[in-house]
Amino acid sequence: MATLEEVARRARVSTATVSRALSGRGRLSEATRARVRAAADELGYVVSASASSLATGRTQSVGVLVPLLDRWFYASVLDGIATRLAPRGYDLTLYNLTDAADQRRHLFQTALRRGRVDAVIALSLLLRDDEIDQLLALGLPIVGLGTPSPRLATLRVDDAAVARTATEHLLGLGHRRIAHIGQSATGADSSIHSLDIPSLRREGFERALRDAGITPAGFVAADFTIDEGHRAAHTLLTGYERPTAIFAASDEMAFGALFAARELGIDVPGDLSVVGVDGHELSGFFGLTTIAQFPHGQGERAAEAILGLLADGQSPEGTTLPFELIVRGSTAAPR
Amino acid sequence: MATLEEVARRARVSTATVSRALSGRGRLSEATRARVRAAADELGYVVSASASSLATGRTQSVGVLVPLLDRWFYASVLDGIATRLAPRGYDLTLYNLTDAADQRRHLFQTALRRGRVDAVIALSLLLRDDEIDQLLALGLPIVGLGTPSPRLATLRVDDAAVARTATEHLLGLGHRRIAHIGQSATGADSSIHSLDIPSLRREGFERALRDAGITPAGFVAADFTIDEGHRAAHTLLTGYERPTAIFAASDEMAFGALFAARELGIDVPGDLSVVGVDGHELSGFFGLTTIAQFPHGQGERAAEAILGLLADGQSPEGTTLPFELIVRGSTAAPR
């Protein structure tokens, strides 16, 4: 790889001039600028990331913290982020934040502190207080997306409203025995807080029912996977006093509920209505009524927020993300 | 952030000694090593990535080229890669390779050449010859995963054998009118080659039929999505001389075929058998017979191959990835 120095020699100018010509910073005569550009092109010169970073303190790279890579929702968000970052010349460094304690420690204490990223986007992460401390101590722009800490500037959907919308849709159809599948991220006994997404949805659900003077017809905790949704729905549907409707806190769990209903010979929507959350790419095929929340767009928004902070320290304007009830064949009035 | 220099001062040694103590390279007395470690811990010192990279030429980071982020298959592979890279202290830099010409050019001519990664993993990418030239010119270890270029060391499933296995499963059940949904990546008229995955699967399918003395009962090109599989299946199932079996080149297309059959009132597997490829996480719920290929494990294998090349230049041992026929309820003998 050619170096700045070689370009300088070829263009018969100093390295300072080459740097200015190529970066566009500082005033130069058009003639020299053109000469330098030509020399750089001929040599196929590209600035060395590490040398440039060392000199400027900037890396042109954004770190993204993701809890689960292989889930449609996160993959979509990530795609949205990548879509916006690339054209602006920012690289994306991916950090998969698992539950493994030593991996988490290494990430916060070492990996992120090596100075490889200029900013951080944190996706729907449950972070401990000391982890947030370490994140903030980096002194970098940070944007959370659905991250349940009031200490992090976060873009979020109003999850209580999401749950209320779904629940009221069912109430509006005339359902009175409505069960919920969801909340298990922190557990009911969580000493942390109830700002995480699953908890907010559960609370929204319960409040909507309470406001209607109705008590929940059941709740089963599940981990936002089809398998778990399937298991949870099976429990609800084989208990006595079967619900006429289920509000699942994610589409994947709702899919599981649909499979469970089919296996049990329960007709949807005749004997059971099901609502999910996400607007999963498959929800249309399943005919699932859902609250769509456009994860790809969320990723784009998060990337734009970070780019704004990076460019002029401007915090994102709005922090509330849109959602939308999409009514399909999985919900109807109870018989 | 504390610097090496500060650690050196605190431990009352030279910066050279600190570097040696922390990296483990070079021989040092246990006493000084301990003293340096203590000083580093007290200051919360972490090596600067850019300074270290500039001095050594190594970045401790692997670039991953992905065509589509929001597809289950790629997301799983990515997760597998991340799983193996993290414990070895390597960062993962994600490059989303779209079809946009200018973005591709920027990636190969600039982004990858900035020296930000020590190695590259390329996932199932269709690369032009000049792009492969540029990739090779980086002089870095490269591992392809299902990448259709003989010029790149690639881990791959024997896709012709995958297709043959699926097809022979259908033949073995007694099917004689078998159609295929797949191949569209390069198009039939591709002047490039037919080493890409969709083409290999199509060829495997056709050869298996030919060996059995049977002609294909149809082929529709589709883009590996549910939507496209749905559309393609609809075409096949509403034509005259409807096939009794469909081999779809991916599970997602097979899901689409199942939805199409259901809409058309065609009983699966009574009137139609469907086989897919991938072992998608949903395939079990759909009762889909499939050829599983374990993308998460593929990602792990690719990461290990790269780590091997990075550590001692050892090329990966085997380059063939496993697959497995999983028979479920979507296939049966024709009526």
Added chain:
DNA sequence: CTGAAAGCGCTTACAG
């Protein structure tokens, strides 16, 4: 408008 030079924070021969 352009250049000489210091500095970013490491690593690694080279000496001793």
Added chain:
DNA sequence: CTGAAAGCGCTTACAG
């Protein structure tokens, strides 16, 4: 076993 010093390849005040 340890240190002084050069060097990695840039950028940016500071001069002129």
